Amino acid sequence: MEAVAVSDVGLALANIVLLTILFVVGIAIARLRSLFAIVMLSGVYSLVSATWFVLLDAVDVAFTEAAVGAGLSTALLLGGMLLTARTAKAEKPFSRLAPFLVVVVVGAILIYASVDLPALGDPDSPVNTGVGKEYLERHYGDMGFPNVVTSILASYRGFDTLGETAVVFTAGLAVALLLGFGERSLAESIRKGGRK
Amino acid sequence: MNLLLASATVALLLGIVLLLIRALMGPTLYDRVLAVNSFGTKTVLLLGLLGFAMGRPDFLDIALLYALINFVSTIAILKFFRYRSFQVSLSRRAPAPKEGS
Numbered sequence: 001m002e003a004v005a006v007s008d009v010g011l012a013l014a015n016i017v018l019l020t021i022l023f024v025v026g027i028a029i030a031r032l033r034s035l036f037a038i039v040m041l042s043g044v045y046s047l048v049s050a051t052w053f054v055l056l057d058a059v060d061v062a063f064t065e066a067a068v069g070a071g072l073s074t075a076l077l078l079g080g081m082l083l084t085a086r087t088a089k090a091e092k093p094f095s096r097l098a099p100f101l102v103v104v105v106v107g108a109i110l111i112y113a114s115v116d117l118p119a120l121g122d123p124d125s126p127v128n129t130g131v132g133k134e135y136l137e138r139h140y141g142d143m144g145f146p147n148v149v150t151s152i153l154a155s156y157r158g159f160d161t162l163g164e165t166a167v168v169f170t171a172g173l174a175v176a177l178l179l180g181f182g183e184r185s186l187a188e189s190i191r192k193g194g195r196k
Numbered sequence: 197m198n199l200l201l202a203s204a205t206v207a208l209l210l211g212i213v214l215l216l217i218r219a220l221m222g223p224t225l226y227d228r229v230l231a232v233n234s235f236g237t238k239t240v241l242l243l244g245l246l247g248f249a250m251g252r253p254d255f256l257d258i259a260l261l262y263a264l265i266n267f268v269s270t271i272a273i274l275k276f277f278r279y280r281s282f283q284v285s286l287s288r289r290a291p292a293p294k295e296g297s
Contacts, residue, residue, distance in 0.1 A: 010202060015247065017209050021216060028220050036225055040232045043269055044219060047239045047262070054243060054258060062258060070236070071265035075272035082276070 011055065018052045033087050046070040060149065104194040154163045201249040210244050229273055236266035 025045045032038050048070025053062035118125030135152055141152040153161050215238060219231035240259045247255025 002249070010205075014205070014209075021212065024216065024220070034225070037222075037228050040228045040273075041219060043232055044216070044235050047236060050262070051239055051243060051246075054255060055246065059255075059258060063261060066258070066262050066265055070262070071268045078272050078276045123211040 015052065015055060018048055018055065021048050022052070033090065035081055035084075035086055035088060038088075039074060039081065042077070043070050046073070076175060076179070083179065131171045201245060201263070205242065205245050205249060208238060208245060212238050228274070233266070233270055236262065236269075244284070 005142055024146050025041050025048065029041050029045065046065055050062045050065040050070065050108045053059075084112070093123070096110065118127075122128070135156070136148060139148050139151040139156075145151040145155075211236065213257040215231050215235050219228050219235065222231060240262045243255055243259040243262060247253050247259070
């Protein structure tokens, strides 16, 4: 019992440290003007938040966050920076105040909503009493995969996942066309190299 | 044993905080690049340690994925600085000034 309490305290401390780092990085991203530093710090932000997801036992979310947030979006943001300026313009005081108010209000609403959430691992929560239980009981006989998440995503909701994949593919294609990773960007760099 | 893991985790977190200070205040961009790069390494180590501290060594797989992804973004950053374009193969040598200008 004693050992469990000690490890719980350690876990809570690790959570607090990681969330503090996230907070500091978020504030810094909002205050910095150099776009490159912002891209770097957003990479840090997603690495830390992915670590935090692992601590919360949401391993699949952490995988996605690490792959998309830390890996791909750094490259995408740098590709976007190739097409724009290096520093952001300073904002007027009012245009800084309005987003701040929105953030405070949304945060207050979220904290208010989180009061009604069931406790972690509560056996009476809707997750554990509704269809989730039936999935847990039936999925292996229906599909034969040992992993529940895989059998729900890839089989019970197969068409849904197919649609999502199409949407993500379309979005990726649109981003690639806009950033011009292909011939346009190559022609651009050759032209620039020739001019120098 | 457990104390060892805990103290290692605390030391790593301290290192992460120091790196964060460098990434936030870093006078030049290269300080920031270096800080972010070693931040990724520290995260990999932290994940491995946390996996053992929480009794779930399978977190090592995620740590491995982080290491791979960190490499992708490092390559992207270096290409950005060197070529200002991603459409350059890694094996290409540095463009030599041929035209004698």
